Amino acid sequence: MKESNMPRADFVTSMILIAFGISVLVLSLQMPRFEEHDVNPYSVPGIVPGFLGAVIAFLGVVLLIRSILQKGYRLGISGGTVKDFFSSEVTKRFALTIAISVIYALVLLGRISYPIATGVYIFAFIFIFEYEWKKSFSDQLKKVLMALVISVIFSAAVTGVFRYLFLVNLPG
Amino acid sequence: MLEGLQMFVEGFIGFMRPKIIFDVLWATQLGIIVGMLPGLTATMGVALMTTLTFKMEASNAVLILVCMYVGAIYGGSRSAILLNIPGTPANAATAVDGYPLAKQGRAGRAIGIATTGSFIGSVIGMLMLAFFTPIIGNFALKIHSPEFTWLAIFGIVICGNLTAPKDPLKGWIAGFAGLFVAMIGMEGMHAHIRFAFGTVALSGGIALLPAMVGAFGFAEIITIMKHPKYEVVKTKIERVIPKFSDIKRYFKTIVRSGVVGTFIGAIPGVGEDIAAWVSYDMAKRSSKEGDKFGTGVVEGLIAAETGNNACVAGAMIPVLSLAIPGSAPAAVLLAAMFIHGIRPGPLIMLEFPEFVFQVVAMVLLASTAMLILGLSMVRTLVKVLLVPREKLMPIVFILCVVGAFAIQQRIFDVGVMVVFGVIGYYMREMDYPVAPLVLGIILGKILDDNLRRALTLSDGSIIPFFTRPICTVLAIITLLTIFSRMKWFQKLTGSVRSGIKAVFKGK
Amino acid sequence: MEKKFTVLLILLFAASLLFAGGAKEEKGMWQPTKHITVIVPWGAGGSTDQVTRVVAGELEDGLGQKIVIVNQGGASGSVGTKGCLDAPHDGYTWTAGAAADLGAYKVRGLLETTLDDWVLYLNVANVSVISVHPDTPYQDFGDLLDAFKAKPGQIPVATAGQLSAGHNAMVAIQKYTGIKFKHMTYDGGNPAVVATVAGECEVVPQLAVEEADMLAGGKLRALAVLDDKPLELKGYGTIPPVTKWIPDFKPAPNYFGIWVPKDVPKEVIDTFGKLWDDVIKTSQKLKDYAAERGAVMDPAWGEEAKKKAMPYLQIIAWNLHEAGKTVISPEEIGIPKP
Structure with missing residues (x-):
């Protein structure tokens, strides 16, 4: 993130922190006090989260004041900046990384066999980031085969080490 | 004392058998690997080995566990330096200066320094283990609930201060957010479920390791992958074995970190992570290059690594003298000793005096193995940096996934890892350090239980938090750490200092 | 070269594991084909x-x-127990603990399960010992009772939390x-004992296994064992029974096991x-463990185990019920009033 955008980001985060801190405080105050169970009033569950909520809200206020002093309230969101953000290469790669990793970790795992899911993930990851669609397939055959070999070796190695050496019941 | 030396020598000679030396080598190497893999920690490594060494003779089994423990705490420095992913929570401070060094192409030197620092740290800890076991053991008993409360707050404050050199406010926000994360789930006193909003998975709480692996590991993967172009670090390994002059130059820092690390290790429940941060902090305060810490300063790296490995031996002091574990892996080690019929505790000097010195010999053996294995395999390991990111990152990610899953074997933890990865990524983007968040998750439970316990004992009075001697010290240091970052305080201390000077000069 | 060395070490290690586990054939016996997991729903190193x-x-x-x-702590052991219930019921996942905790989860509203859903394999029975910090003035259990009466609600007692043995x-x-x-509640039996040794609390009523070392080391003084006969503890001596001061006290052994x-x-x-x-039943290791830690070795399984575990479960379930800490009556799930 650019240095000049930081006060703006801080301005927004500080609001979120204050709201978060206050909601934590309110939820903590609503926690049961167990008076009917003859419980010591200083041991009730809400004390520490309430304290933390208050501290987070306070730190949020400090951040808010500081960002206002740095003129962070000028948010300056225009159609152009939003468009730039969504079309940039960085955003694409960012989204792609998260997407394939999430599909592997949260969708495939536990549904299909662990070594297969893992092998597919490694291959897909290497392929997506290394394969250049503009070039012909035959030029890149070596690259694809390499990805295949890596995915098979590492999927087998990790499965073997964790299943037989560390005795973990792998998902799926 | 002479008797002790004799028992130590006897113990050491007893271990000089080919089979045992072979055990030491593989156990330490396995420990280094476990430590290197993000998500596999020393605790888990020692717990696994306990099961696998059940059939062995007591002292051999404990030896293997000690090797695993020492190796794992050291091994984590590898991934911290090479990938900016601390292999275990203990190595978060190592990454602060280690990773910049690797980026400057000095990974070989950084690893050499870290290895040597770890070795000297272990040796210092070992000496203190041998000489001070009874004394330090008794000091640990002076730490009650109010002191624990302060230690938790103090840990967050110094960690936030250190990891966000430009902006400590963000470090503290991250730290308190981490403390809050630890509040999720069922609390220990009344079994009340907090902030789970009716979900069963959340009522078990957010486990530390998946959160840590995500916030450090997955966030790092996203950061590395998103740039269209990426420069592969050119690493020349000019020299791995550090120069003697380096060791001599930083001798004071090494000894200080070793002693501090051992003491912190001796405090029950406070482990290697805090030892590393405190050593790092003290090195920063006293160093001439203090301002440059965080940009690849050798002194910072050596302080962190000496501190966390000294802590290993420190954590064994209360294990042996009181049967109170000084850290989480030490708790497992203690359990293993019980299983093998060795009963550490106040009676150990009467019942098994030779065992105490056997453990000292074990620490020495494990540290030596660590030094040899550590220095001899650097060249291969540094090549990790030359692997293109498209091939390395998916493998790092599957290790993050399996590491998050392996401890409790719950798919939910994999989800936690992913969510904290995204959170960690955005925190970095906005200059929030991740380390205080992770430390917060560790310390949250300590704070929660001890603050309430202390208040219950004092019937709600907060006076003991300031009047108990250790509390007074901790309170003053905590407040000084906060104020030292504020401009008005710096001005004030500046004017006081010049005022005092003026008085003495008689003007 | 170095890499090869690492790989070799791992392979050697893996091989030694494989060969160590050569199975023996026997008729009608279950032959597990992979490792078995026992979830300990408490922290590592506890009782x-x-x-x-x-x-x-x-x-x-x-x-x-x-x-x-696998140590899967949290929520009075209910998290790990649930983990076992959620795993496939194929014999490869077990859990462990105190039988009375297992039986009381439903009464407390922690977990939908009763003793009848399980097959119990019990190993030892544990008893509670009331101990105090050695600097406190209480020389016997009578002194302590008088002090509790003189200063109601002021003497701090360290336990491992709600529903713990203490x-x-x-x-x-x-x-x-x-x-x-x-x-005063702590994370487990050992932390509670340590807090008393450190002087933060005056009294600890945890299990003998958890107190044994501190008692033998002179860091705690035992006042009474919650039983009707005295307890002989190796390295400490004889601890008088609580019935000496409370004659109508009805003790029951607290059984531990796997299920x-x-x-x-x-x-x-x-x-x-x-x-x-x-x-x-003939294990020397278990015998030694029990003798050293002040536990009673008494293995049993199946229906016999259930019968042995019931008296203690009855006592704690009904004590909880009378204290208003239950969601349903123990009677409803087949725990009769003692």
Whole structure:
């Protein structure tokens, strides 16, 4: 993130922190006090989260004041900046990384066999980031085969080490 | 004392058998690997080995566990330096200066320094283990609930201060957010479920390791992958074995970190992570290059690594003298000793005096193995940096996934890892350090239980938090750490200092 | 070269594991084909963890497979117990603990399960010992009772939390004597003992296994054992029974063990039963463990185990019910009033 955008980001985060801190405080105050169970009033569950909520809200206020002093309230969101953000290469790669990793970790795992899911993930990851669609397939055959070999070796190695050496019941 | 030396020598000679030396080598190497893999920690490594060494003779089994423990705490420095992913929570401070060094192409030197620092740290800890076991053991008993409360707050404050050199406010926000994360789930006193909003998975709480692996590991993967172009670090390994002059130059820092690390290790429940941060902090305060810490300063790296490995031996002091574990892996080690019929505790000097010195010999053996294995395999390991990111990152990610899953074997933890990865990524983007968040998750439970316990004992009075001697010290240091970052305080201390000077000069 | 060395070490290690586990053939016995997991729903190093690891080590030979202990603590052991219930009921996932905790989860509203859903394999029975910090003025249990009465709600008592063995002991004493105490909870039995040794609390009523070392080391003074006969503790001496001061006190042993959901394959149940009869009942390691830690070795399994566990469960379930800490009556799930 650019240095000049930081006060703006801080301005927004500080609001979120204050709201978060206050909601934590309110939820903590609503926690049961167990008076009917003859419980010591200083041991009730809400004390520490309430304290933390208050501290987070306070730190949020400090951040808010500081960002206002740095003129962070000028948010300056225009159609152009939003468009730039969504079309940039960085955003694409960012989204792609998260997407394939999430599909592997949260969708495939536990549904299909662990070594297969893992092998597919490694291959897909290497392929997506290394394969250049503009070039012909035959030029890149070596690259694809390499990805295949890596995915098979590492999927087998990790499965073997964790299943037989560390005795973990792998998902799926 | 002479008797002790004799028992130590006897113990050491007893271990000089080919089979045992072979055990030491593989156990330490396995420990280094476990430590290197993000998500596999020393605790888990020692717990696994306990099961696998059940059939062995007591002292051999404990030896293997000690090797695993020492190796794992050291091994984590590898991934911290090479990938900016601390292999275990203990190595978060190592990454602060280690990773910049690797980026400057000095990974070989950084690893050499870290290895040597770890070795000297272990040796210092070992000496203190041998000489001070009874004394330090008794000091640990002076730490009650109010002191624990302060230690938790103090840990967050110094960690936030250190990891966000430009902006400590963000470090503290991250730290308190981490403390809050630890509040999720069922609390220990009344079994009340907090902030789970009716979900069963959340009522078990957010486990530390998946959160840590995500916030450090997955966030790092996203950061590395998103740039269209990426420069592969050119690493020349000019020299791995550090120069003697380096060791001599930083001798004071090494000894200080070793002693501090051992003491912190001796405090029950406070482990290697805090030892590393405190050593790092003290090195920063006293160093001439203090301002440059965080940009690849050798002194910072050596302080962190000496501190966390000294802590290993420190954590064994209360294990042996009181049967109170000084850290989480030490708790497992203690359990293993019980299983093998060795009963550490106040009676150990009467019942098994030779065992105490056997453990000292074990620490020495494990540290030596660590030094040899550590220095001899650097060249291969540094090549990790030359692997293109498209091939390395998916493998790092599957290790993050399996590491998050392996401890409790719950798919939910994999989800936690992913969510904290995204959170960690955005925190970095906005200059929030991740380390205080992770430390917060560790310390949250300590704070929660001890603050309430202390208040219950004092019937709600907060006076003991300031009047108990250790509390007074901790309170003053905590407040000084906060104020030292504020401009008005710096001005004030500046004017006081010049005022005092003026008085003495008689003007 | 170096890499090869690493790989070699790992391979050697893996190979040694494979060869270590050569299975023995026997008719009608269950032959597990991979390692067995025992979820200890408490932290590593605690009373459940220790005894479970001893038993697991003794069982491995007969099964021809490794037994892996996974510590899955949290929520009075209910998180780990649920983990076992959610795993496939194939005999490869077990859990452990105190039988009375398992039986009381439903009454407390923590978990939808009762003793009837499980097959129990018990190993030892534990008793609570009321101990005090050595600098306190209480020389015998009578002194302590008088102090509780003189200063109601002010003497701090360290336990491992709600429904822990220590808390149950105090609730039972409370029922007979009407005393009031300041309940201080810790993460487990050992931390509670340590807090008392450190002087933060004055009294600890946890299990003898958890206090044994501190008692033998002179860091704690035992006042009474919650039993009707005295307890001989190796290295400490004789601890008088609580019935000396509260004659009508009805003690019951607190059984620990491992268990598995009852709908696992029948050969799993029979194989473990046979191992229990042949191996555990005569295990020297378990015998030594019990003698050193002040526990009573008393292995049993199946229906017999359930009968042994019931009296203590009745006491704690009804004590909780009378204290208003239950969601349903113990009667409704087949726990009669003691």
